Every structure is written in structure tokens, then in C-alpha cells.
Amino acid sequence: MEISVRELRTVLNRVVSKHRDLQTDGFSMESCRAMVSLMDKDGSARLGLLEFQILWNKIRKWLGIFREFDLDKSGCMNSYEMRLALENGGFKLNNKLYQMLIARYADNEIIDFDNFTCCLVKLETMFRIFQGLDRDGTGTVEMNLMEVPNLVLSFYFTAWFWPSGLGPVSRSHVLYSD
């Protein structure tokens, strides 16, 4: 009744291989782990039916955005297309952050579909952790040096460190200042 990280990866790679317009070298275990972790409420590292369905809808939405902003129909994103896609995916960031993300996820300055998805998963995870911590909406969270190891593990064990749940899924995550 539950799908493991490995099983998710198999399903995703099978589905994606059927979409020949998408450039990808396949989803890695690390990306799939981050996806499961984002959705996984009980820390079991497996997705139940409902969690899987929510994830699947997300991926379909991101697939739509990827296709829409792949303006030159190359099957992958360049940095300009990536910025547009991120904004449209609800992440209005600043120049520095866009640059960092592109540096992190691109291979020779282009981002293929699995890296695109991984980037969005991690962005959403981090936004929602922040919002979950900042419940009174001050716009800042306090962090202790001892909590740094938690962050290093956060994409693997989101439910362990933030069991009261992540912040809400909002339609857009906007940085108001620059």
C-alpha cells in the first residue's frame, strides 16, 4: 500500500521516458528521496496513496510549466527560461538566488527535467519549513548553530525535524524585498 523511494524512481523514469520531448538523464535516488520526504508525514520514507496522488499532481503541474517555458522547445531549460518557469511555478526570487539555483542544478548551463523537478521540490520544502517555523508571520526565524546538522539532513528527514508540519502550500512564494 505504500510506495518506496526506489519504486517512485522506477515509476517516474518509466513515465518520463515516454515523453520524448523531455530531456532527462533519469531521476536520481537523491531527488526521489527529497520528493518522498516532502510529502511524507509520518517519517516512514514511504508514500501512502493520498501522499502519492498529491505528489503526482504536483509533478504534472511542473511538467506543464516546464513545457510551457521551454520556449525554444529544446527539451530543457536555459537560465532565462528557468527564471520564467520558477516565477510561474510560484517562486518569485531575487537575482542572486536565481543565479545560485541555476549554478546548482544546471549541467553546462542547461537544466533538464529531473533537475528542474528536484529544484522545485527542494525550494518548496525549504519555503514551507520556513513558513512553518515563522507561524506569527514576522518574516524571520531564529536559528541556532546546533540546528545546522538538521538542515543538512532536512531533505531526507523532513518529517522528523518538522513534525508539526510544514507551512501551508501557498500559491506563490514571493520575496518582497530585494
Added chain:
Amino acid sequence: MRRITTILTVKHGGGSNTLLSSAHKTPVDSLRTTRSICFSLLNMFLTRSLIGGIINVVSNIDPSKFKPSDPPPPRRPLNYGEAHENDEEKQFRKVFQQLAGDDMEVSPNELKDILNKVISRHSNLKTDGFSIESCRSMVAVMDSDSTGKLGFHEFKYLWNNIKKWQNIYLSHDKDRSGTIGARELPHAFQAAGFPLNDQLYKLIIRRYSDENGDMDFDNFIGCLVRLDAMCRAFKTLDKDNSGTIDLDIKEWLQLTMYS
């Protein structure tokens, strides 16, 4: 300024705080009856806890023993470096130039190649090789100017850290298995400047070690590179050295997207 109250309050001197119940309930009431069977099965999984009841994540870490590596030296123009190098550094620069190729920077792929070449010569380091994902992550955490590649000083800094951690790996692999076992890990991490606690070691082992609890060399390095980089980034933001920082969402993202 909102204190993180849910789990992570620290008391110096090792007082422990309770944290979290591991069972997290999903709202069952809103489900359709057709799915109710699936969900009663799911509920069985929800009550099972993996690490056991309450996790005490933060207590008994001694903050004064947390020692990430020194920050990298300030960037200098390329020719400054070359005029003031000793022989060993000159040699290293030659190697760098060969490795970096025309663009004078080391990409994740180039890093992966050199790391895998080097470890293939060390039979006492067990590893299945550095993956491209891991190398991307390592480049990202060292890549202060967001070019996606490492310049000379960034690369040198990373290389020196890897050498240092390699020595720690070898000296703490007491049973000469080529890996760091679950019992050897705490000492190795302490020697590297990261004295954590049992629960964190357990999670690190789940994340980075195999089913026997043994961590191979590429995972050891991958973990330390991330830990080191995040601690350094933290310390840069902690201007008054108080051990706590306030982050807005921009700073938060910059800090966390490294991993």
C-alpha cells in the same frame, strides 16, 4: 523574532528538552469510504515509530566543541598567487590547470573525475565512487561566486579539507574495513570538528551509510563537505558570535539550498 519552539531549544549545560512525538496523524475523516480500507492500513504504519517515541535532537551537544574549518582566504588576483607560491603550491597549481582545462575552473564532472582517479589509487578507502550529484553538491557549497564551477582558491580549499578528512577517515577506521562503522563514526566526526549527539549520528547513518551502518569514503566526504559549508555559512551570518542568528527568507534559502 520567533524562537523555534517545536523541537530545538538549546540549553547550555546539557538540559534536555522534549520534542516531538513521532506519530503524526493524517486527517482520516475527510476520506471517501472507497479508500477507507487503504487508510486503515495506512494508519497501522502511522503508529509505528522508527527511532522510538521522543527524539531528543539537540541536547548534550557542546557548542564550544563545534569546529568547522576556517573560512577560505580572501580572493586575490591570479598573479598575486603565482608570485608568492612555494614549490608545493606551484605543483598544485599545475595540477589544477591541467584539471580545469580552458575555462580555468573545475566543473562538477571534472571534480568527479579527479576524485575518482585519486581514490582508485587508495585501496584502503572503500567506495563506490563519487557520484555526479555529490560532486554538484560539493561544487555548490564551495562556489561562492555562483559560477557553477570552482576557481583555483575554491578548489584548493576543498582539496585541503578532503585531505584532512581523508586522514581522519584512515585513522579512525580501526578495524581496517575501509569504511567507517557506526561505532567509529562519532569519534571520526568529533576529530573533524563536529561533535554531534546520538540521535543525529543515527540519522546521519541512515542517510549516508549502508544497511550495516558502514559509511564509505565518498559518503563520508559528501556529508562533511555539506556540514562544514553550512556551519561556515552560519558563522558568517553570526556577526556577534552569539550562536544564534535571525534569518529572513532570502538568507534562509541561501543557507539551505546548498544541501
